[in-house]
Amino acid sequence: MSVITMKDAEFSYEGAPVICRGNLRIEEGDFAVLVGENGAGKSTLLKLVLGELTPSVGEVRIFGTDPGKVFKNCQIGYIPQNSIALNQGFPATVEEIVLTGLYAQIGRFHFPKAVHRKKVAEMLGRMGMEEYRKCRIGELSGGQQQRVMLARALVGEPSLLILDEPTTGMDSKSIEEFYEILCSFNREARLTILMVTHGALRECQGINRIFRIEEGRVAEE
Numbered sequence: 735m736s737v738i739t740m741k742d743a744e745f746s747y748e749g750a751p752v753i754c755r756g757n758l759r760i761e762e763g764d765f766a767v768l769v770g771e772n773g774a775g776k777s778t779l780l781k782l783v784l785g786e787l788t789p790s791v792g793e794v795r796i797f798g799t800d801p802g803k804v805f806k807n808c809q810i811g812y813i814p815q816n817s818i819a820l821n822q823g824f825p826a827t828v829e830e831i832v833l834t835g836l837y838a839q840i841g842r843f844h845f846p847k848a849v850h851r852k853k854v855a856e857m858l859g860r861m862g863m864e865e866y867r868k869c870r871i872g873e874l875s876g877g878q879q880q881r882v883m884l885a886r887a888l889v890g891e892p893s894l895l896i897l898d899e900p901t902t903g904m905d906s907k908s909i910e911e912f913y914e915i916l917c918s919f920n921r922e923a924r925l926t927i928l929m930v931t932h933g934a935l936r937e938c939q940g941i942n943r944i945f946r947i948e949e950g951r952v953a954e955e
């Protein structure tokens with residue numbers, strides 16, 4: 735079964751069309767990127783995939799079902815646009831932030847248990863960030879913050895990871911390290927990835943599908 739299918743989807747903001755006949759099929763284990771000019775509709779397409787927006791025509795399915803339901807069940811890890819900027823001044827530690835990625839397992843009104851803290855420590859270890867566990871997120875560099883956001887997105891072991899321009903504001907070495915981590919999860923855990931990027935694609939060796947959005951249409955390159 736395909737992980738994401740979008741069939742003849744259309745979407746407009748207050749009568750202004752953004753997606754016209756959006757068609758996309760992403761299979762398990764794909765590392766897919768979505769590129770396009772500023773304002774082409776990349777974030778809008780991701781919101782349709784996440785079930786935050788609903789197409790006026792056509793359909794979107796994740797694992798063959800309704801995207802909103804899948805997102806609520808934490809089968810999707812998501813790193814939204816500008817996540818680094820949103821962290822500045824946020825008074826939470828790295829560990830607290832990554833724990834929020836387990837809220838479905840912990841329960842909204844319960845305290846985390848040792849098993850949850852262990853999962854967080856293991857995931858931060860995979861990101862090379864365990865020693866920063868007790869640091870406030872705003873004290874870290876952009877690259878480190880984005881690795882924390884990745885740990886938060888992956889700690890619940892989702893089957894699909896969606897990222898919206900995750901490398902904005904990161905230096906080239908941090909971008910390389912970030913892509914290496916993504917590639918290892920894609921290869922070893924067969925994590926399916928859909929990423930919007932403006933970056934140079936050659937920096938990331940593991941990408942196997944490239945989709946371009948132009949004038950509301952999505953085409954594979």
Ligand SMILES: Nc1ncnc2c1ncn2[C@@H]1O[C@H](COP(=O)(O)OP(=O)(O)OP(=O)(O)O)[C@@H](O)[C@H]1O
Pocket residue numbers: 747748752770771772773774775776777778779
């Ligand atoms: N909530 C909204 N209400 C009205 N128009 C919107 C809204 N969000 C986005 N748009 C418009 O829809 C179009 C597509 O926006 P979107 O953010 O999806 O593009 P994008 O390709 O992700 O752009 P960027 O690369 O700049 O992030 C743009 O013209 C944008 O101004």
